[in-house]
Amino acid sequence: MCQVGEDYGDPVPEGPPPPRPGRELRCVKCKDGLPVVVIRAGDAFCRDCFRAFYVHKFRAVLGKNRLIFPGEKVLLAWSGGPSSSSMVWQVLEGLSRDSAKRLRFVPGVVYVDEGAACGQSWENRAKTLAEVKLILRSFGFPWHIVALEEVFTLPPSVLRCSAQEPLGTEGTYKVAVDSFLQQQHTVGGSPSPTQQEEQLSQPCTQDPEDPAGPPPAAHIEALSRLFDSVKTLTAKEELLQTLRGHLLLHVARTHGYSKVMTGDSCTRLAIKLMTSLALGRGAFLAWDTGFSDERHGDVVVVRPMREHTLKEVAFYNRLFAVPSIFTPAIDTKAPEKASIHRLMEGFLLRLQAQFPSTVSTVYRTSEKLVKAPRDGCAAGPRCLLCMCSLDVDTADSATAFGAQTQDFSQTQPPTPLAEAGAAPMPCCSAEVGRAQKCCQSTLLCRREDSQVIEQLCYGCRVNMKDVPSLDSLPPYILAEAQFRSQRPSQDIQEYLVENSDEEVHTTGS
Amino acid sequence: MPAPQCSSCHAARAALRRPRSGQALCGACFCTAFEAEVLHTVQAGRLLPPGAVVAVGASGGKDSTVLAHVLRELAPRLGVSLRLVAVDEGIGGYRDAALAAVRRQAALWDLPLTVVAYADLFGGWTMDAVARSTAGSGRSRACCTFCGVLRRRALEEGARLVGATHIVTGHNADDMAETVLMNFLRGDAGRLARGGGLGSRGEGGALPRCRPLQLASQKEVVLYAHFRRLDYFSEECVYAPEAFRGHARHLLKLLEAARPSAALDLVHSAERLALAPAARPPPPGACSRCGALASRALCQACALLDGLQRGRPRLAIGKGRDADGPPGPPPPPPPPPPPPPPRDPGSAPGPAAAGECGAACEGRCAQASL
Numbered sequence A: 001m002c003q004v005g006e007d008y009g010d011p012v013p014e015g016p017p018p019p020r021p022g023r024e025l026r027c028v029k030c031k032d033g034l035p036v037v038v039i040r041a042g043d044a045f046c047r048d049c050f051r052a053f054y055v056h057k058f059r060a061v062l063g064k065n066r067l068i069f070p071g072e073k074v075l076l077a078w079s080g081g082p083s084s085s086s087m088v089w090q091v092l093e094g095l096s097r098d099s100a101k102r103l104r105f106v107p108g109v110v111y112v113d114e115g116a117a118c119g120q121s122w123e124n125r126a127k128t129l130a131e132v133k134l135i136l137r138s139f140g141f142p143w144h145i146v147a148l149e150e151v152f153t154l155p156p157s158v159l160r161c162s163a164q165e166p167l168g169t170e171g172t173y174k175v176a177v178d179s180f181l182q183q184q185h186t187v188g189g190s191p192s193p194t195q196q197e198e199q200l201s202q203p204c205t206q207d208p209e210d211p212a213g214p215p216p217a218a219h220i221e222a223l224s225r226l227f228d229s230v231k232t233l234t235a236k237e238e239l240l241q242t243l244r245g246h247l248l249l250h251v252a253r254t255h256g257y258s259k260v261m262t263g264d265s266c267t268r269l270a271i272k273l274m275t276s277l278a279l280g281r282g283a284f285l286a287w288d289t290g291f292s293d294e295r296h297g298d299v300v301v302v303r304p305m306r307e308h309t310l311k312e313v314a315f316y317n318r319l320f321a322v323p324s325i326f327t328p329a330i331d332t333k334a335p336e337k338a339s340i341h342r343l344m345e346g347f348l349l350r351l352q353a354q355f356p357s358t359v360s361t362v363y364r365t366s367e368k369l370v371k372a373p374r375d376g377c378a379a380g381p382r383c384l385l386c387m388c389s390l391d392v393d394t395a396d397s398a399t400a401f402g403a404q405t406q407d408f409s410q411t412q413p414p415t416p417l418a419e420a421g422a423a424p425m426p427c428c429s430a431e432v433g434r435a436q437k438c439c440q441s442t443l444l445c446r447r448e449d450s451q452v453i454e455q456l457c458y459g460c461r462v463n464m465k466d467v468p469s470l471d472s473l474p475p476y477i478l479a480e481a482q483f484r485s486q487r488p489s490q491d492i493q494e495y496l497v498e499n500s501d502e503e504v505h506t507t508g509s
Numbered sequence B: 001m002p003a004p005q006c007s008s009c010h011a012a013r014a015a016l017r018r019p020r021s022g023q024a025l026c027g028a029c030f031c032t033a034f035e036a037e038v039l040h041t042v043q044a045g046r047l048l049p050p051g052a053v054v055a056v057g058a059s060g061g062k063d064s065t066v067l068a069h070v071l072r073e074l075a076p077r078l079g080v081s082l083r084l085v086a087v088d089e090g091i092g093g094y095r096d097a098a099l100a101a102v103r104r105q106a107a108l109w110d111l112p113l114t115v116v117a118y119a120d121l122f123g124g125w126t127m128d129a130v131a132r133s134t135a136g137s138g139r140s141r142a143c144c145t146f147c148g149v150l151r152r153r154a155l156e157e158g159a160r161l162v163g164a165t166h167i168v169t170g171h172n173a174d175d176m177a178e179t180v181l182m183n184f185l186r187g188d189a190g191r192l193a194r195g196g197g198l199g200s201r202g203e204g205g206a207l208p209r210c211r212p213l214q215l216a217s218q219k220e221v222v223l224y225a226h227f228r229r230l231d232y233f234s235e236e237c238v239y240a241p242e243a244f245r246g247h248a249r250h251l252l253k254l255l256e257a258a259r260p261s262a263a264l265d266l267v268h269s270a271e272r273l274a275l276a277p278a279a280r281p282p283p284p285g286a287c288s289r290c291g292a293l294a295s296r297a298l299c300q301a302c303a304l305l306d307g308l309q310r311g312r313p314r315l316a317i318g319k320g321r322d323a324d325g326p327p328g329p330p331p332p333p334p335p336p337p338p339p340p341p342p343r344d345p346g347s348a349p350g351p352a353a354a355g356e357c358g359a360a361c362e363g364r365c366a367q368a369s370l
Helices: A047-065 A082-095 A122-139 A148-153 A170-186 A192-205 A217-229 A233-254 A266-278 A282-289 A310-319 A340-354 A358-366 A400-405 A416-421 A447-454 A458-464 A475-485 A501-506 B027-044 B062-078 B095-109 B127-134 B143-161 B173-186 B189-194 B218-227 B245-258 B262-271 B300-309 B351-357 B359-367
Strands: A035-039 A043-046 A073-077 A106-113 A143-147 A259-261 A300-302 B053-057 B081-088 B113-117 B166-168
Touching (some): A035 A047, A035 A310, A047 A082, A073 A082, A073 A233, A082 A310, A122 A143, A143 A148, A148 A233, A217 A233, A233 A259, A233 A340, A233 A458, A266 A282, A282 A358, A282 B262, A340 A358, A340 B245, A358 B173, A400 B027, A400 B262, A447 A475, A458 B262, B027 B218, B053 B062, B053 B143, B062 B081, B062 B095, B062 B218, B081 B095, B081 B143, B095 B113, B127 B143, B143 B166, B173 B189, B173 B262
Parallel strands (some): A073 A106, A073 A259, A106 A143, A259 A300, B053 B081, B053 B166, B081 B113
Antiparallel strands (some): A035 A043
């Protein structure tokens, strides 16, 4: 492959794959044990070395970044899938008394029930939930189960960034760790695990977030209607991710968690990076795929599994019997060409089979991305849905965005009849941001819709093109859009203190 | 059901639907809209100031044919004059036929044409010779890498020969989309950091370059050529199947099937990429041999040619393996730029280049493993 920096020394054998480790081969690390798994190209590990390697990677990622302070409450987002199950297992083991260096934060687990978006009936969902509860109880952390339908009861404040807390610098992290250790020693000499155990075991006995029955039927129906109305699978997936993200944020804020850990593996992040690129989210790649994502301000999303490939995760889960469950997702059984996500996944994995360094190359490139707008301009308004700084500039029309919103063929306004016969494309796509001239035919586009679209970043706008009626979006989004479009005028803007609580309270819930 | 009317002039019957917006237009209105959009790109991006002498990189293919035609229509409004520059890479069975098409176009449009050949500029190294030389080593030949770098050099030379002030090439939105996909898959952070704009301003004495068709999708370029009945050469290069770009192109086709605006979405992503300062290439200086724009001591073209002449074609491909060793502190102040030579000074193929670099270079090259 014409890869930059690749060594062309020896032609890579294109013949049969490397020979399976037989009795003659030994683990490459300890040179002693019998190898059970091959990682990367040709590195055979024995069971113990593999476990050490895997655990070490997890701890190293957390330790290197020094973002999680001792005693902090961390929410683990568990989907039941292999990567997040592995992550929860690592945290479990890391907290246990046996660990040489115990993990010092206080975890909780959350499971989001997305059955309605995937078109599952309540019976199936209830069955899955029963299995989920079993596993959650076995973890021993405080757990929460939320249904996706709860997005219909979210407050608009979810979409507002809280004041940024200053990021912990080297100094503050060390200070925090030292003071925490001192605290442990001064508390009656009893070892800290007991204290932590008490903290953890108390909420469990009460089954904190056990939804007694199905969510209100109106919400289930509204959610199904929303997802059924979306035209493409790509847009459905993006919408699902957005809503899930908001829900997780809300759960974290409500229960006082300051960090959320998601189980995205290296492979998944490489795919996500390429997918985001294709969706027009090039400006936000560092947030979408980096280790930490601070766009919400008070709650930081962290990805500790980002250096583990899916292959390693799968082997670890099998060798060490990590419990996980299978739930059908929105794209289960969909054909490969159905969505950009599937296409990218298939493409990358196929290319990986041909050029084994593909995923790691993409991942390494992602590490070189920075979280800054390209031209270094100050932070402006944020996107309504993904809460990143807007990356569209209506002034500069010599860009891809400008090319899609200019229209040079309309010399005369068309008659309504002609418009109605044209391809069913919402006119918002042709003239975004010009609500006055938006369209002759009021059927296709309304002022409320353009109000929402104006506040979205490029990627979210393209997604919303596939949602025919923005009315079916959950009310908190529409309310926030309404509020933002009535921003105080320029005159008094300078006298308002940024992000003051006053703003939040006046809008109510 | 009767065919829809053109939604612009409402007079003629619609002959096509624009791929981007699905709008139904007649041929004439579409061509007018296309030209207006290119004009807007050039004006809004301030790409070609009035009075510029513009060298159009003409390959005979659809993109450069459309580019030349559109610029010819717009030249009076922009106040620029055009020159056609064609590059002969020496690919048998392909380039000669393409050049014939360029010659026909030049005659038809009455534009001055200059042809620059690799064989003349680079000491007898045609692409066929390069391909033969790189054939033995490694999995893929990477001759497309050579061709791209050398062609840009050749274009620069040709532009200087005709006294041009700007260079334009016919890259369309699909090309830019493929490029950004390819650069991510290859991990080329340097190119990712450089790309994304509408062209380069031209630092260090290089001519400013731009791509007026960058925001036009490939389908529309083909449609335009169809409606204006342009004569172009449409076969693909003999070496194209081996290029890595083929993977990116295939992926783009799939993406466009899932989402029609995929090419422009990728161009938007490329425009907004933010790479770490360490990943960005160092500020460019001048090549110590030929005076062209270079981010290391030797420009890529000289480095590649060096490798070819020493019989080690892989020498300059990949980071840090160029003839001068790993990139270090900025290169020393360049010598006074030599007059652009029509023939490369170290032109005879063979070990003649050994003396040029000096002893220090030899030492480093010996360490560079192949």
